[in-house]
Amino acid sequence: MKRALITGITGQDGLYLGELLISKGYEVYGLVRGQNNPKLDTVRRILPEVKLIFGDLTDLPSLLRALETARPHEVYNLGAISFVAYSWENASMTSDVTGKGAFNMLEATRLWAGSKLDDVRFYQASSSEMFGKVQEVPQRESTLLWPRSPYGVAKVFAHYMTINYRESYGMHASSGILFNHESPRRGPEFVTRKITQAVARISLGLQETVALGNLDASRDWGFAGDYVEAMWLMLQQEQADDYVIATGETQTIRELLEVAFGHVGITDWERHVTQDPRFMRPAEVDLLVGDPAKARETLGWKPKVDFRELVQMMVDSDIEDQRQTSR
Known part of the structure; x- marks a missing residue:
């Protein structure tokens, strides 16, 4: 063993x-x-x-x-x-x-x-x-x-x-x-989980808005x-x-918000989002997107879960968590 x-x-x-x-x-x-x-x-x-x-x-x-x-x-x-x-x-x-x-x-x-x-x-x-x-x-x-x-x-x-x-x-x-x-196990201090947790609470009527930093930052999730x-x-x-x-694809925080809110039927998500200077980085990393060719060719590895599936998985998990907590 x-x-x-x-x-x-x-x-x-x-x-x-x-x-x-x-x-x-x-x-x-x-x-x-x-x-x-x-x-x-x-x-x-x-x-x-x-x-x-x-x-x-x-x-x-x-x-x-x-x-x-x-x-x-x-x-x-x-x-x-x-x-x-x-x-x-x-x-x-x-x-x-x-x-x-x-x-x-x-x-x-x-x-x-x-x-x-x-x-x-x-x-x-x-x-x-x-x-x-x-x-x-x-x-x-x-x-x-x-x-x-x-x-x-x-x-x-x-x-x-x-x-x-x-x-x-x-x-x-x-x-x-x-x-x-990311995943449903991501800490709530990270922006992805902060968003999906807020979307879950907003959809259940438990809060109204979420405060974020740079909405135009791009990441490979x-x-x-x-x-x-x-x-x-x-x-x-x-x-x-x-x-x-990496996935080799990139999305912005805005796109993440669109998918997360869209999953619970909210299309006018802008009214639920505020920007707070406290969440802006002193030195921003604007565009991260990886080339996973070496891992694909040498390791035979490629991601199975795409961006939309990931965000929806996290929102669903947070909705269930919030329901359990509020019981």
Whole structure:
């Protein structure tokens, strides 16, 4: 039986990846920061088979202990402070967790595996936010990185450190440069979930408006459940490498609003949306769209859920959640 260790098991990607690996017969361990973590109950409900280990990406000894407990064949480093807006409020912590935390996980894996480093495969969750002020459209693996947030900068550090460990130590370390991927499990602080949750509440008469930032920002949105399959496929390859994981299509926040409100029969959505300067980024990333050709050709991966299906799935889930809550 293969064993896997997932950091960031409490996030949407960690939950979907845990489900995928369990379905493939893995013994799965999840690293959790803090025994009072508010998301512990969610993990235990969705992934009762996962063995939880308490540790911290900023604490190298705790990572070594986690590796010794899990003894994994595959390590998936998904742990990060991943809310971009927050990274301006606390750039130091974002750098420590998202950037240096990835280094700590790489180093802990190298030290723990020792002479058996060839037996362990490592996945780093890189991000399209690394492209920032985009230098070409669409963005591919060779596109110059120009991050526009502390989060993006921290992800660039983690990305290049992963490449460095691959080249310096021969480590089977791959990075997935994932473009925006969403699901009903997305945190409500993220704009997609903020919108679908608001649409659900508005359709049920529980609120009137939602305040947003830049409605013209464009993103390449996919379904998180599809994207975790790409993570797994990377670690099944003979050679480690970096891959852009994206749909290759882009939509604006306005288009997202049209689909979400349209799904509940509201066509004049503008009257329910206000713009608030507080939600504008200090340095905006205007157009992100990935070229997934390499992943398609090498991994045989392509997304199954399209944009409209994704948004409708999230709205339906939030309507059900709001109905359950209001009972």
